[in-house]
Amino acid sequence: DRLTAAVEFTRGTDPLQTDTDGDGLDDRGEGESGSDPLDPSSRNRPPAFVSPAASFAPAGGAYRSTARAVDPDGDAVNYLLVRGPNGLSVDATSGGTAWDVPAGATGTHVVALEALDGRGGRAFTTWKLTVGEFGVDLSVGAVDSRALAADPQALTATGTTTVAVHNQGNAAFQGSFEVTLFVDTNRSGAIEPQSDPVAGRVGFTGAIAAMGEAEIQVPTAYAGDFLDSPLWAFVDSGRAVAELDESNNIASSGSSSQFSGSIADMQPVVEWLWKGPSAGGTPIVHNGPAVANLTDDDGDGRIDERDVPDLVFLADAGGGNGYLQAVSGDSGRELWVWPANRSNAIQVNAGQAPAIGDLDGDGVPEMMVWTGRTIVCVNADGSEKWRTQVSNVAGEGRSAGFGHFVLADLDGDGKSEILTGADVFDAEGHHQWEAPFPTYGGSSFGLGTYLPLAVDLDLDGTLEVVLGLSAQDHTGKQLWAWIYGQDGSNNAKLWRDGKVVRTLPQTIPEVLADGRVTTIQADGDPEPEILYLYPHVGFNATFPQLHFSVWILDPDGEILRGPITVQMAQPERQNSSGLFAGLPTVADLDGDGLDDFIITVGGIGSDQVRPRQVGLNGLYAFDREGKPLWTVEHSDGGARNYGLGPVVVDLDGDGSVELVTRTGKQIVILEGRTGRTLWSLMAPGFNVYGAPAVADIDNDG
Structure with missing residues (x-):
């Protein structure tokens, strides 16, 4: 029944039976639905959601939708809003949600409802509600030129091309527009009348439903650079239609081409190889690279996904001393190195890697690296932005210098905080807080390889920090912590609000202590759970175990499941x-x-x-x-x-x-x-x- 022996002992249920009272519901399910696992007359089944709510709301309009739940025992169901944007409400008896959406409030919101049967049974449903402008959005789907007759000698093609036009908007289209076919001679992805010959043009008049499609036949005649060269389609080339998005009106006949084959038949080809500077021997690259866009390759004045991605990594010049290297993804060409002369060596920790993210919200990424006990922030062009010397004093950065970086906007102000070890710094490198000792192990245990986890545990819109096996809010206030062996015993104790609320005897490797954590959705409610692993076992005479233990914890630190044995x-x-x-x-x-x-x-x-x-x-x-x-x-x-x-x-x-x-x-x-x-x-x-x-x-x- 997926209950731990400790929980079974507390409830008085039989750990050898999935259904102690024999009423057809397992002991865990009875606990979750409000019935008594020792009393078959209390049998209760929870409600279940059977219809989803609408996932789109028009900005400046009205959103009305219903997520309905039914109860298998016929109990009346009441609804509770768990999470949603300001102003959204739910009818407690029908599950109908209502929101008068403010104008300009575009974006995505998470909505969560809870259904209650009044007897302890409950169910959750969660959906993403996208707020967008109301209107038409024409785009090009497939450009099918297979019906064209091609002359392999003259490299010409004539016939009819079928263009699928999608309306990706939330409003139906009714009216007229023009579709133009052209040959993109300079490979710019846009029509340029002076250089790109028109291959066909036709008008369309009619209706296309919201999220609907129309196939338009375009008479075609053109000469290409090679046989079956791509043909481009431009929908609404006359700009007659006001659309939500004008950037998706052009696509080519090659856009839908796909390669289908077996992964087993792949033949790897080295596209390029970076060997480092010509002098001084080949450096060691300890970690896989981080990938980000650092340069404006297409010259449009922006650094975005249209540019060629770049690679950033730490290279070890020998003896643990190294440098931060950036190369272009398409060729391996060196973009920059920091430090510029490969001196003032960064103390490369083989278990660390640089972190890349937009710290200050200006749309351009920065990189974080360690040199000794100093955090260095490097700009996208390789110049140094700032550096911060980290204290070795408890509460002021003692754990920093050992761990990877995690970048996350904890408080929702649009700027990222920097998490490393048990410490948090702001986007300018100022120390904010350090998680209390000893919840993250000790002076160095775990900090070299464990990652702090930033996650919204209570769905309030701000992130909590889970470190080792403790949780802090975005200000550093500890919410709960599992601490192992604090009093010299082999017990793990769950602390909350300064008090021990749970004590469990422990044997290695079934240990609730400092370890590796990540998030998992392990049950039906909208809150995330925490997947925890104690990461090290020996197999010598002292520790002969050949297994690990995994635990799944609820957001409040209570054990949901475990230990799960990895043998x-x-x-x-x-x-x-x-x-x-x-x-x-x-x-x-x-x-x-x-x-x-x-x-x-x-x-x-x-x-x-x-x-x-x-x-x-x-x-x-x-x-x-x-x-x-x-x-x-x-x-x-x-x-x-x-x-x-x-x-x-x-x-x-x-x-x-x-x-x-x-x-x-x-x-x-x-x-x-x-x-x-x-x-x-x-x-x-x-x-x-x-x-x-x-x-x-x-x-x-």
């Missing part, structure tokens, strides 16, 4: 440094719309001893209930594996996710649903600490 096979031979688990990865692996999670475990081996020690790299997938989905384990001789989490991406565009990961000597692509290996490449030289990066770095689509 691994006995390695052929390992050294005594133990096994390390990376940050858990959360994704919908099987396409059922629910979160799953992956625990990645690594162990360090060596080719320098006899018998050889084998490094372990394992991925262990579970659904959100803690049920194992699949296991994949790799053993590489001499591997230095650090439990790197996989990159989750839909590589082949089939709607299902793939996982890109690496072992000590291989790059591997796995099928997310089954863990089956789709493709692998031996790469013994890719001995990096960070996960691989997957991105369209040359902007070719």
Whole structure:
């Protein structure tokens, strides 16, 4: 029934039975629906939402919609608004929501409703409500030129082209517009009458419903640069229609072209290789790069997604001293290096990586790096923006210098805060607060590799910071904390409001202490849950365990589920440094719309001893209930594996996710649903600490 033994003991239920009172509802479900798991006469089933609410509201108009829930026991259902924009209300008996939307209030809001049956049963529904202008938005869908007759000698084509015109607006279109076909001779993506020949033009008069489509036949005749060269369509080329968005009116016959093939048949090609400066030997790159747009490549005066992405990484010049390097994604061409002369060496921590984000909200990214105990902020052009010397005094930055950076706007003022270790700095580098000792372990335990987590736990619009196994609000006030062994015992205690509210006996590795955390949606309510992992176990004479433990916590720190055991096979031979688990990865692996999670475990081996020690790299997938989905384990001789989490991406565009990961000597692509290996490449030289990066770095689509 997914209840821990401690909870079963507290409630008096039978831990060996899923349904202690035999009324057809498991003990956990009875606790969640308000009935007594020891009394079959109290059986109650919670309501369930059966109809969704509308997800669009017109700016300056009226929003009216209903999310309806039914109760299987026939109980009357009342509705409560949990979250929504200011002014939105819900009718307590019907579930109807109403909002007179202010003019200009465009954007996206999260709305959450709770349905209550009056007997303890409840259900939640959450949706994103987009507020936009009300109007027509014409765009080009497919440009189908397959019916054209082509002359391969003259490179001409004649016939009829079918252009699909979409109305992506929320208002129906009624009227006339023109569709123009042209050949984009200078590859600008726009029609230029002086240089781009018109291939066809036709008028359209009629209606296109909101979110509807019309297929328009355009008589066509043109000469191209090559056989089957792309043909471009421009809808409303005469600018006769007032639209919500005029930027999506042009597309080409190549826009819908897709490659369909097997990942297993991929043949990797090195597009470019960065080797560093010509003098001084090849530097070491410890982490996978960060990808961002740093330069205005198309000359439109903006740095945005239309520009070629760039790569930023730390390069180690030797002895742990290094520099921040930026290169262009399409060629590997060096853009800049900081420091400019590769001196004043940054003390590169192999477990760290630079962070990129728009700190001050001006639309241009900055980068954060450590040099010694100094935070340095670097501009997109490689110049230094500011630096802050960090104190080594408790409460003033003691933990800083060990951990990765996380950038997040905690208080919603449009500027990012900088999270590192247990400390928070503002966008100008001023120290704001430090989480209380010892909730993040100790002077260095965990801080080199653990990431703080910024998340809205209570859905109030501001972010909380979860660190190790404690939560602070955006001002640094501690909300709750699990503390292990504080009084010399093997107990973990949950503190809230200065008091111990829960005590659990602990044995390694079933430990509620400092560890790795991420968010997961593990139940039906709208608030996020916390997925926690104690990340290190040994397997020597003192700690012979070969498993990890995962816990899922409610936003208030109470245990929702766990411990969930991650069991691994006995390695052929390992050294005594133990096994390390990376940050858990959360994704919908099987396409059922629910979160799953992956625990990645690594162990360090060596080719320098006899018998050889084998490094372990394992991925262990579970659904959100803690049920194992699949296991994949790799053993590489001499591997230095650090439990790197996989990159989750839909590589082949089939709607299902793939996982890109690496072992000590291989790059591997796995099928997310089954863990089956789709493709692998031996790469013994890719001995990096960070996960691989997957991105369209040359902007070719």
